[in-house]
Amino acid sequence: MLAELSLIVAYTFIFGSMYLGIALGFTLTTGVLRVFNLAYGAIFLIAVYGTWMFWNDLGFGLIESIVLAIALVSLFTYAVYRIVILKFAELEDYMLAALVAVFVIIEELIAYAYPEIVGVYLPTTIYGELVSFGEANVPGQYVVTAFVSLAMLAVYLLFFTRTKNGFIMRAISQDMFASKLVGVNFNRTFALAMIIASIPPAIIMLLISPIWALNPYIGWSVFTIAILVAVLGGLGNLKGSVIAAYIIGLIQASVGFMLDPRLMLLVALVVVMAVLIVRPKGLARAETIW
Amino acid sequence: MLKISNLTKRFGGIIAVNDVSFKIEKGEIVGLIGPNGAGKTTLINLISGFYSPDNGKIEFNGQDITKKRMNERAKLGIARTFQNPRVISNMTAHMNVLYAILGSEYGKGMTMTEAGAEAIYYLDLFGLLKKRDVLAGDLAIYELRLLELARALALKPKLLLIDEAMAGLNPVEAEAVSKLINRIRSEFDLTIMWIEHVLKVLMRSAERVLVMHYGRLIADGKPEDVVRRPEVVEAYIGEEEV
Numbered sequence: 001m002l003a004e005l006s007l008i009v010a011y012t013f014i015f016g017s018m019y020l021g022i023a024l025g026f027t028l029t030t031g032v033l034r035v036f037n038l039a040y041g042a043i044f045l046i047a048v049y050g051t052w053m054f055w056n057d058l059g060f061g062l063i064e065s066i067v068l069a070i071a072l073v074s075l076f077t078y079a080v081y082r083i084v085i086l087k088f089a090e091l092e093d094y095m096l097a098a099l100v101a102v103f104v105i106i107e108e109l110i111a112y113a114y115p116e117i118v119g120v121y122l123p124t125t126i127y128g129e130l131v132s133f134g135e136a137n138v139p140g141q142y143v144v145t146a147f148v149s150l151a152m153l154a155v156y157l158l159f160f161t162r163t164k165n166g167f168i169m170r171a172i173s174q175d176m177f178a179s180k181l182v183g184v185n186f187n188r189t190f191a192l193a194m195i196i197a198s199i200p201p202a203i204i205m206l207l208i209s210p211i212w213a214l215n216p217y218i219g220w221s222v223f224t225i226a227i228l229v230a231v232l233g234g235l236g237n238l239k240g241s242v243i244a245a246y247i248i249g250l251i252q253a254s255v256g257f258m259l260d261p262r263l264m265l266l267v268a269l270v271v272v273m274a275v276l277i278v279r280p281k282g283l284a285r286a287e288t289i290w
Numbered sequence: 291m292l293k294i295s296n297l298t299k300r301f302g303g304i305i306a307v308n309d310v311s312f313k314i315e316k317g318e319i320v321g322l323i324g325p326n327g328a329g330k331t332t333l334i335n336l337i338s339g340f341y342s343p344d345n346g347k348i349e350f351n352g353q354d355i356t357k358k359r360m361n362e363r364a365k366l367g368i369a370r371t372f373q374n375p376r377v378i379s380n381m382t383a384h385m386n387v388l389y390a391i392l393g394s395e396y397g398k399g400m401t402m403t404e405a406g407a408e409a410i411y412y413l414d415l416f417g418l419l420k421k422r423d424v425l426a427g428d429l430a431i432y433e434l435r436l437l438e439l440a441r442a443l444a445l446k447p448k449l450l451l452i453d454e455a456m457a458g459l460n461p462v463e464a465e466a467v468s469k470l471i472n473r474i475r476s477e478f479d480l481t482i483m484w485i486e487h488v489l490k491v492l493m494r495s496a497e498r499v500l501v502m503h504y505g506r507l508i509a510d511g512k513p514e515d516v517v518r519r520p521e522v523v524e525a526y527i528g529e530e531e532v
């Protein structure tokens with residue numbers, strides 16, 4: 001019993017932090033640009049397969065490959081912003097359809113270049129030993145991932161509370177109209193938000209790829225988690241996302257260890273749906289990024 | 291400084307602004323009055339870029355700005371206030387002014403600390419120092435009017451458009467706002483276009499008054515002359531005062 005409890009506490013922390021890292025960028029884009037970025041799932045794929053391409057196919061060192069892949073991810077999100085989001089700014093239905101299309105195109109391209117049977121493995125393990133947590137032992141790589149997530153959250157918070165661009169993003173997320181009034185340059189701020197938003201999911205994906213089996217369609221399942229966290233938290237609200245991530249982490253850890261691991265996602269989905277029926281706008285109280 | 295030519299704006303069947311032309315010179319403080327629904331707010335909305343006109347031209351310092359967007363006009367030096375104050379209610383008074391500074395051209399080179407101090411200066415100017423950490427959504431209407439003025443001024447505008455600064459204020463507050471507007475005008479070398487519903491409050495401040503009625507500009511002149519014109523008196527028939 002005590003062992004089970006330790007496991008649940010440990011994995012609530014691990015899953016919660018990890019899910020937060022996965023959802024951070026999605027929350028930022030919805031909060032600041034007010035765009036439900038359905039191409040977000042492609043970021044996970046480009047991060048890992050990009051690294052694989054630079055490292056395995058093109059012969060770069062691992063660190064260089066990671067840096068290049070993250071640059072590629074930033075370039076990708078910027079292009080999505082310039083080519084899709086700006087173009088369809090007034091036509092939201094078309095924008096959403098186009099964003100899904102972008103995601104699927106990337107996915108299919110990767111599935112073509114690196115079919116599932118080929119097998120892609122990235123040696124991005126930072127700490128491969130087990131870490132004991134009370135009565136439980138958990139993979140060190142998970143713990144690393146959780147702490148990296150929290151570090152990225154801290155960077156986000158410092159950015160929002162201490163820097164000019166962060167302040168401007170926060171204000172835009174509150175009131176777009178007031179921003180026009182004071183002459184803020186939207187395009188630059190939006191492009192910056194898109195790029196900043198693409199980094200955390202890329203890093204988290206690289207860290208968990210040695211634990212999770214990679215395949216070209218993994219983007220959807222990871223993206224589902226980002227959506228769950230963001231929607232439960234209240235779209236575009238970072239405080240809400242933090243709470244939501246740990247709630248989902250707790251649900252999954254409890255279900256996984258006490259019920260059946262195969263029910264983890266299902267139960268999380270049902271609980272989130274139930275919460276949304278009561279609180280359609282999620283847990284957050286204000287429509288603002290922070 | 292500002293040249294309006296044949297400006298027209300329709301909303302469905304209503305012609306809110308109908309073929310309006312006038313000029314404002316640098317340093318002037320021009321009153322704009324008219325009965326409710328005359329088109330005063332719409333005119334300010336057109337000048338500040340909130341609406342685009344169906345017809346006509348707006349020139350600012352010799353530059354055609356008719357097609358420019360609201361934020362571009364703000365950058366060029368056109369700031370405004372609203373009949374119903376539009377501030378960011380989830381942010382404090384200080385943050386609202388700080389935001390204007392960060393958005394402006396001169397704020398670009400500033401650090402957060404410098405911009406924060408600058409914002410304090412504007413809050414102080416309008417007697418809002420004690421309210422700096424109060425959420426704008428919790429401010430009284432008088433304080434909101436001051437906050438809007440502080441924010442507009444923090445943009446270092448050349449032209450300030452004021453939409454009914456006096457509405458909803460008691461006589462003491464109205465007097466205070468009026469004094470402040472006169473003070474910033476001379477201290478900051480501003481050109482001001484100031485809308486009020488009735489002329490009384492503008493009598494002392496404005497040297498020149500425009501009168502609108504049903505979207506048309508029906509008078510333009512010294513306040514004391516304008517009030518006597520039959521068409522102006524006519525426009526206000528049914529209202530208690532001009």
Ligand SMILES: Nc1ncnc2c1ncn2[C@@H]1O[C@H](COP(=O)(O)OP(=O)(O)O)[C@@H](O)[C@H]1O
Pocket residue numbers: 301304305306324325326327328329330331332333
């Ligand atoms: N956004 C709008 N949509 C439709 N009609 C409008 C709009 N804005 C103003 N109007 C109409 O235009 C006319 C002028 O309004 P307004 O400019 O607000 O007058 P004022 O500020 O002088 O009271 C009114 O008849 C008003 O109903």
Ligand SMILES: [Mg+2]
Pocket residue numbers: 330331332373
């Ligand atoms: Mg009005």
